[in-house]
Amino acid sequence: MSNQVDEIAEKIRLLSAAEKQEVMQLLLQDVDGPDQDADEAWRNEVVRRVKAIRNGEAAILALKEWQD
Secondary structure, three states: OOHHHHHHHHHHHOOOHHHHHHHHHHHHHHHHOOOHHHHHHHHHHHHHHHHHHHOOHHHHHHHHHHHO
């Protein structure tokens, strides 16, 4: 580890559990960034399910799942 990382790690060890969690969330957000693909996939899934309900397909699928 570099000196800078060692210094940061030592400071993190002194934090409370809640503070460590906050630091972890900040680091994950910084590394991962917002997941636009997941948001779009969920929106598409909601649209698909609403269409299935309106077309009566969802009720049929639910009945099939219940019978199996």
